[in-house]
Amino acid sequence: MSRLRLISMLAVLVIAACALSLLIGPAQIGPMDSIAALVAGGNEAAMVIMREIRLPRALLAVLIGFSLGVAGAALQGMLRNPLAEPGIIGVSASASLGAVLLFYTGLAGASLLALPAGALAGAAASVLILLAISATQASTITLVLAGVALASLAGAMTSLVLNLSPNPYASYEIIFWLLGSLKDRSVDHVWLVIPLMLLGWAALWASSRTLDALSLGEEGASGLGANIPRARAMVVCGVALCVGAGTAVSGAIGFIGLIVPHLVRPLTNRLPSQLLLPAGLGGAALLTFADIVARTVIPERELNVGVVTALIGAPFFLWLVIRSRRELF
Amino acid sequence: MHVKASNVSVSLSGRQVLHRVDLDLEPGQVTGLLGPNGAGKSTLMRALTGQLACQGEIETGGKAIAVMSEAERATIVAWLPQQRVLSWPISVQSVVELGRLPWHGWRRTMSRADQEKCAEAMRLLDVSGIAERPATELSGGEQARVLMARAVAQDTPVLVADEPASGLDPAHQISMMAVLRKLAGQGRTVFVSLHDLSLAARWCDRLVLMKDGVVAADGPPAKVMTEAVLRQVYGITARIGRDDCGVWLAPLGLTQCEVKDG
Amino acid sequence: MxxxxxxxxxxxxxxxxxxxxxxxxxxxxxxxxxxxxxxxxxxxxxxxxxxxxxxxxxxxxxxxxxxxxxxxxxxxxxxxxxxxxxxxxxxxxxxxxxxxxxxxxxxxxxxxxxxxxxxxxxxxxxxxxxxxxxxxxxxxxxxxxxxxxxxLAGLEPLACARKPVALFYGARGVALGKGTLAHSAMLSAGFINMAAERGYEGVAAFPLELLVQNPPDLIILPTTTPGAPALADEILTHPVLKKLRTTVAGNLSRPARLSCGGPFTMQAIHELRTYAPSLPPCRKVPGS
The missing domain is CATH 3.40.50.1980 (Nitrogenase molybdenum iron protein domain)
Structure with a gap:
């Protein structure tokens, strides 16, 4: 499939998902009225619902899904490991921990920037740890196990910090941090996330040629003139920005970065740089659809969107592991 | 392009691996690097291509490689490592196109000229027929040719290859050496390390033998491949002969001791 | 502890x-x-x-x-x-x-x-x-x-054109519906509980969109714990609440008065009633 056709198809999918997300909600507003309220005006309540509740939610699903897809593709390219993704290898959980540490302990004075700052720091720390582990160990299994250990540790410490908080609601909020949710997000969150993610996407795009060269291994890549330490730094920054910004606003959402690159890779020429944009678009579509499912599958209640992505992603992961036993890693 | 190494010393993990090596590689020649395991062959090659820091000076075409950026160096020297790594099942075509990376930098698309270089390289290594196949599904010999095609597509004046013929059957070994000769004939400086003494003696214009981090012998095969040298460097006895095409030799056995005549 | x-x-x-x-x-x-x-x-x-x-x-x-x-x-x-x-x-x-x-x-x-x-x-x-x-x-x-x-018996109906509608809206979009002490207190104070009217029982998730479609006259928001931040407080600064122009936002000085029943519950009821004069259906028209 040609690259142009792939990207167009995925873009159409994203737009369709977004449109569906805008039209679905507890307040039954007809499609015509919804679009009118979104762009033109008219019924005051409908306008508020569309612009302040549904639009931020749909936009955040697209932005966060895109970032998770791109971050997953970049991590897989950097670590040369098809099982690497921010959720499984503990980057999302570490971002949650960082955010929780800075916010609930009141260290940052409960400022609006405490959450993203903590999340970015947590994500960056985890990527550095994982790069260090993968530098000395070539084995796939070691990396995945290290990531699982990191995710468990981060989850446990998040729970600890929340339980120690003097605020009574804090211990209930662990579900948000570990399983993610896009409920009642506002336009403020969208504005917070956009600059951070743009920087993250730029950093990952800048490293993508070196990721291609790394297909030939580290020696081959440096023989092609690749600056591997710089690419590594770019990937760390890019993943930290993408995953950190998303986690600060929606909690940890996993498996998007695993499923989408795998589904999309066979449709590209498999070079890491060619995978980034399709993985991003696929991630945006997948998260938006998952969010729609989370809102509609049980009437009167909302699931955490991370539950939906896990229900799709965990069996997928298992299937990958089983299938890979027949092939060499 | 001349490659000149002067007084190159490298120590790794506290151990001195190369001792003041001097080397002068000339264009239009296939220079073979031989030596027993642990002689420092890979280390020398890595130092020459700028992968390792070293004491001493290394110049290509009169310019020191230590001051060059990685990108510039990649347009002058193509490095084919010993370990054949392919992380993703990308097509043969994509592998060869990776060789053009140093040339188009920020530009993401390949120009007409890039595509022609790739096609030429693939023709030379006889992999045009398998262009669309995933490189990870090929046999060892085919993979070796594909990776060499990548190095050829890089279109550099200097080509340094670490054991490109290892693990190949005799026919593939010979065709690989024939390709290297052709490249040298185009004016490139070709530097390869080999384990097969007969192959090296027959196909290289010049041989450099290393032992224990120093150059033990340097010159055309006829001069270098003598029983005395083989005894000293490898500790083996061999039958050496000549015919119209060049030198041939067959290792026979180990020497009992190095001083006595064999 | x-x-x-x-x-x-x-x-x-x-x-x-x-x-x-x-x-x-x-x-x-x-x-x-x-x-x-x-x-x-x-x-x-x-x-x-x-x-x-x-x-x-x-x-x-x-x-x-x-x-x-x-x-x-x-x-x-x-x-x-x-x-x-x-x-x-x-x-x-x-x-x-x-x-x-x-x-x-x-x-x-x-x-x-x-x-x-x-x-x-x-x-x-x-x-x-x-x-x-x-x-x-x-x-x-x-x-x-x-x-x-x-x-309790002496509580007079509120001086309003119609019974005002109130809602207890809390952490992460949760409202108090029928069967809670807060609901009973609201009714005694003379309000209609919006969550109960919609059929919600107990502590239930109440969608923000419904709040916008039919805004209540009074919305009781959580009281923050000073020095202890939590995401639950985010609802207090949600842009949507600022857009509800007809709704008065208030909170209870001691929400715990509605956690357990006791004489102090009456104080919570009185506190709810103090919001009445500022609500749209209860505002006195000047001159009447």
Whole structure:
């Protein structure tokens, strides 16, 4: 499939998902009225619902899904490991921990920037740890196990910090941090996330040629003139920005970065740089659809969107592991 | 392009691996690097291509490689490592196109000229027929040719290859050496390390033998491949002969001791 | 939070109290309360020296209306061991708390009285009287209960064109519907509970969109815990709430008054009523 056709198809999918997300909600507003309220005006309540509740939610699903897809593709390219993704290898959980540490302990004075700052720091720390582990160990299994250990540790410490908080609601909020949710997000969150993610996407795009060269291994890549330490730094920054910004606003959402690159890779020429944009678009579509499912599958209640992505992603992961036993890693 | 190494010393993990090596590689020649395991062959090659820091000076075409950026160096020297790594099942075509990376930098698309270089390289290594196949599904010999095609597509004046013929059957070994000769004939400086003494003696214009981090012998095969040298460097006895095409030799056995005549 | 020092102290006092101070002098039995709601009534009705310990939750400002008063009593974690050490003559607890402990205590021969978790204002007076009877402080209890009933009966309908609609909206989009004490309090105060009207029962997730479609006249938001940030506070700054121009936002000074039923619940009802004059259907038209 040609690259142009792939990207167009995925873009159409994203737009369709977004449109569906805008039209679905507890307040039954007809499609015509919804679009009118979104762009033109008219019924005051409908306008508020569309612009302040549904639009931020749909936009955040697209932005966060895109970032998770791109971050997953970049991590897989950097670590040369098809099982690497921010959720499984503990980057999302570490971002949650960082955010929780800075916010609930009141260290940052409960400022609006405490959450993203903590999340970015947590994500960056985890990527550095994982790069260090993968530098000395070539084995796939070691990396995945290290990531699982990191995710468990981060989850446990998040729970600890929340339980120690003097605020009574804090211990209930662990579900948000570990399983993610896009409920009642506002336009403020969208504005917070956009600059951070743009920087993250730029950093990952800048490293993508070196990721291609790394297909030939580290020696081959440096023989092609690749600056591997710089690419590594770019990937760390890019993943930290993408995953950190998303986690600060929606909690940890996993498996998007695993499923989408795998589904999309066979449709590209498999070079890491060619995978980034399709993985991003696929991630945006997948998260938006998952969010729609989370809102509609049980009437009167909302699931955490991370539950939906896990229900799709965990069996997928298992299937990958089983299938890979027949092939060499 | 001349490659000149002067007084190159490298120590790794506290151990001195190369001792003041001097080397002068000339264009239009296939220079073979031989030596027993642990002689420092890979280390020398890595130092020459700028992968390792070293004491001493290394110049290509009169310019020191230590001051060059990685990108510039990649347009002058193509490095084919010993370990054949392919992380993703990308097509043969994509592998060869990776060789053009140093040339188009920020530009993401390949120009007409890039595509022609790739096609030429693939023709030379006889992999045009398998262009669309995933490189990870090929046999060892085919993979070796594909990776060499990548190095050829890089279109550099200097080509340094670490054991490109290892693990190949005799026919593939010979065709690989024939390709290297052709490249040298185009004016490139070709530097390869080999384990097969007969192959090296027959196909290289010049041989450099290393032992224990120093150059033990340097010159055309006829001069270098003598029983005395083989005894000293490898500790083996061999039958050496000549015919119209060049030198041939067959290792026979180990020497009992190095001083006595064999 | 349990203070180990206090535990030892409880044991010592209990031992001393058992052997040194005669139980005579108190007009009623010694009591230990294991449930935050029974704590409230016990603290209000017990005479000095009668109440041996209250649950550790009684010190939590978000659950206990009398959290300051609770500090003067030793705190228990509601486990049988502590009761064994304190040896009260009576144990009061809730029907929904620590069932294992309750049955164990009964088996060990303690007198245990269980109170149902009071979900409506109508049962508060009866609960006060019952606690008074158990603690043998009948006069005090009667006075408290009568006053409560008088005030409840004396609540006049709000001076509004129609009954105002109110909603308790809390952490992460949760509203209090039918069957909660807050609902009962709202009705007594003269409001309509928007969540109950929509069929929501108990503590239920209430979509923000419905709030926008039919804005209530009064929305009661969570009271923040100073110095302890949580995401729950985000709802207070959500842009949507600013867009609800006809809705008055308020909060309760002591939300715990609606966690457990007691005389203080009346104060919460009065507090709700103070918002009435500022609500659209209740604003006096100038000149009338």
């Amino acid at each position: 349990v203070w180990f020092g206090k535990r030892v102290w409880t044991g010592v006092v209990a031992a001393v109290g058992l052997f040194a101070c005669p139980v005579a002098g108190l007009s009623g039995p010694t009591v230990a309360s294991l449930n935050v709601c029974t704590d409230q009534l016990a603290m209000l009705l017990a005479e000095p020296g009668q109440l041996k310990s209250v649950s550790n939750l009684a010190r939590d400002p978000t659950l206990s209306a009398l959290h300051e008063r609770a500090r003067q009593y030793p705190a228990n974690r509601g486990i049988a061991e502590e009761v064994l050490v304190a040896k009260p003559e009576l144990v009061v607890t809730g029907t929904f708390s620590l069932h294992n402990t309750t049955s164990l205590l009964k088996r060990l021969g303690f007198a245990v009285e269980e109170f149902r978790y009071s979900q409506s204002v109508e049962t508060i007076a009866a609960d006060i009287r019952r606690m008074g009877r158990l603690l043998e402080q009948d006069a005090k209890a009667e006075a408290m209960a009568s006053r409560f009933e008088r005030e």
